[in-house]
């Protein structure tokens with residue numbers, strides 16, 4: 001069997017303790033997330049086109065119901081399956097209401113009251129989260145999987161200094177003394193600010209700009225050195241310039257720290273240049289999945305084609321350029337409580353076939369590493 005020469009590079013140690021370097025790879029580095037501090041048996045090499053066999057996150061058939069005001073159950077996420085490898089960035093793209101946030105909240109078992117996972121499996125670093133107890137989940141949330149919220153103004157406590165708020169997350173998970181937690185918080189803030197760490201650490205949220213508050217939230221999310229960060233519309237509340245800065249920061253952190261990312265956006269331009277792979281969601285279902293570059297260059301599903309047609313030219317090079325008003329796909333997504341029979345996209349689909357109203361399409365793999373749910377390709 002061919003061997004793969006590796007060595008461990010322990011310097012500089014930003015947040016992760018060990019990095020795996022492929023010596024065939026002239027300067028490129030593979031990062032190991034916490035829990036993966038040794039080469040995995042059968043582990044692959046991303047640099048040489050062989051993905052690791054063990055996914056960090058393995059989601060299968062995830063099906064979620066939420067409750068209406070009257071208590072009726074509505075299907076919001078249906079049979080969603082995907083993997084995220086250590087260090088990989090996966091994007092979820094879809095219009096408002098397609099189930100992106102519900103999927104993310106389900107991963108952390110943080111569904112709103114009345115919400116429940118009715119079927120499926122969420123395996124994280126070998127542990128099944130669907131059946132985990134609350135104490136186990138509390139250890140994972142914020143420490144091994146963290147969430148960056150959309151609105152930094154709401155996510156931060158207005159009456160507490162931001163350095164303390166980062167330190168509190170570390171204290172809750174590590175139980176170190178307060179001095180050590182504050183030092184670690186300063187280290188986390190230094191990952192996302194180029195200077196003035198003491199001033200920022202002592203500031204209250206209202207003394208910082210929206211972009212600075214979002215940086216604090218990113219520092220907080222990284223403070224316990226998670227293996228996976230979920231960022232749900234992380235730049236939605238920011239102006240175009242600040243949005244571009246935060247996206248550049250997330251990209252830089254991904255490369256420097258090797259943390260896996262689940263990035264959620266309704267805007268294809270936000271995910272361009274950030275995500276390695278993309279899941280396109282419609283009406284609670286994944287309708288297309290594949291490497292971002294290939295999906296963006298040659299989308300298969302009519303819905304993906306419509307979304308990408310609304311992306312301004314050049315937006316993939318300049319994410320902030322996608323901030324303007326985008327031409328919409330005609331019609332609107334169906335109410336999850338009243339889904340049409342057959343393919344949920346059928347009422348809006350320019351390519352509909354006779355079979356499309358009879359049943360939902362099954363998964364088709366038209367080429368390696370790509371999946372699509374559409375009768376045009378079989379199903």
Ligand SMILES: Nc1ncnc2c1ncn2[C@@H]1O[C@H](COP(=O)(O)OP(=O)(O)OP(=O)(O)O)[C@@H](O)[C@H]1O
Pocket residue numbers: 066067068076094095096097098099100101102103112266336
């Ligand atoms: N707390 C809730 N109770 C009942 N229904 C909800 C609740 N939250 C969301 N929904 C419904 O679930 C569906 C999916 O919502 P979700 O927030 O996951 O979509 P999204 O893709 O994140 O949308 P957006 O881009 O607007 O954030 C929508 O139809 C929404 O109306």
Ligand code: SF4
Pocket residue numbers: 301302303343344345346347349350351352353356361373374375376
């Ligand atoms: S299955 Fe039919 S209706 Fe649905 S996206 Fe494909 S062609 Fe359109």
Ligand SMILES: [Mg+2]
Pocket residue numbers: 100101102232
């Ligand atoms: Mg959302």
